Amino acid sequence: MPELPEVEVTRCGLAPQLTGRRVVGVRVRNPALRWPVPARLPEVLQGATFRDVARRGKYLLFDCGAGWLIVHLGMSGSLRISDCATPPAKHDHVDIELDDGRCMRLRDPRRFGAVLWVEDDPRRHPLLSGIGPEPLADDFSGETLWRATRGRGIPIKQALLDGRLVAGVGNIYANEALFQAGIDPRAPAGRIGRVRYADLAEAVRAILRRAIEAGGSSLRDFADSAGNPGYFQQEYAVYGRDGQPCRACGAPIRRVRQGQRATFYCPDCQRR
DNA sequence: CGCCAGGCCTGCACGC
DNA sequence: TGCGTGCAGGCCTGGC
DSSP states (O other), X not given: OOOHHHHHHHHXXXXXXXXXXXXXXXXXXXXXXXXBOOTTHHHHHTTOBOOEEEEETTXXXXXXXXXXXXXXXXXXXXXXXXXXXSOOOTTEEEEEEETTSEEEEEEOTTOOOEEEEESSOGGGSHHHHTOOOOTTSTTOOHHHHHHHTTTOOSBHHHHHTOTTTSTTOOHHHHHHHHHHHTBOTTSBGGGOOHHHHHHHHHHHHHHHHHHHHHHHTTOTTTTTOSSOOOGXXXXXXXXXXXXXXXTTTOOBOEEEEETTEEEEEOTTTOBO
C-alpha cells in the first residue's frame, strides 16, 4: 500500500541507480493499468537517458531528457531494479531495460497504478495540475488548510484525503495525523480553528517524515530486497487497531466508515 | 463463496 | 447557467 512515504523511499532508492543510465529497451507485458500504458512508450524511451527522479504527491516523475515518464503505484505497485535475466513474476507488467544489463521493473497485482509519458512539464499534466501543496514543503501549513476549508462541512478526515488540499496524504497517515493532533476525524473541516490546524499540519509533517525515515533504513538493500518490510506498521497509533487499547489513554480504538473508507480514532484523545 | 482493503479519477445530484 | 460541493461508482487481486 504505497502512500507518500513509500513513494518517496522508492524515489530515493531508484534515483542513484537510474541517473545517467540509458534505456536500451522497453517491455510491456500487460498495458492494462489504470490507463493503458502508451503504445509508443518503447519508441519514445528507447535511447533516452535518465536525468533525475522527482515526486509530486504520489506520482513519480522520471526526467528522461526527451520527456517525462510518470508512474503512479496505485495501491499495490512497486518499482525495483532487477537483473534483466531474472524471469518476470506474474504481475511484473513493465520492464525498462538499462544499459548495464539491469532493468526497472514495475509490479502491480491490482493494476490501479499508471505509467504515462509526457513531452512537456509533467506538473501541468491534467492529473497533476490540480494537486495541492506538498506536505513536506514550505507552502503547506495550518494556514493553508484553514483557508481551504472555510465554509466546508466535509469531515476533516475526508478533507485530508483530498489531494487538492494537501498532496499525497492517504488513509493510513490521515488517521495517524488526526490522532496525533487530537482531532476527531468526524469534525467538520470548516469549524476547526487556526490553532488546531497548525497542530494538524505539524502532525502530518511529523508522521510522514518519521515514516520516510523508517523506510529509509532499508534503503541500502532496496534494489534487491524481495518483499519490503513496513517497520512503521508496528508504530501505528490507531490505524487497524479497532478494539485495541489506545496507546495514550487505554480506551478502545474505534472504527467507523467515512466516505467508504475505514477511519480509526480514540474516542477519548480525539475531540471535535 | 462473499467481502474487504487500498488510491483517486470520474460522473452524478444537489443547492446557491 | 454555472459553479462549488459532497457522494458513490469503478477499476483489480489477494487474503480472510
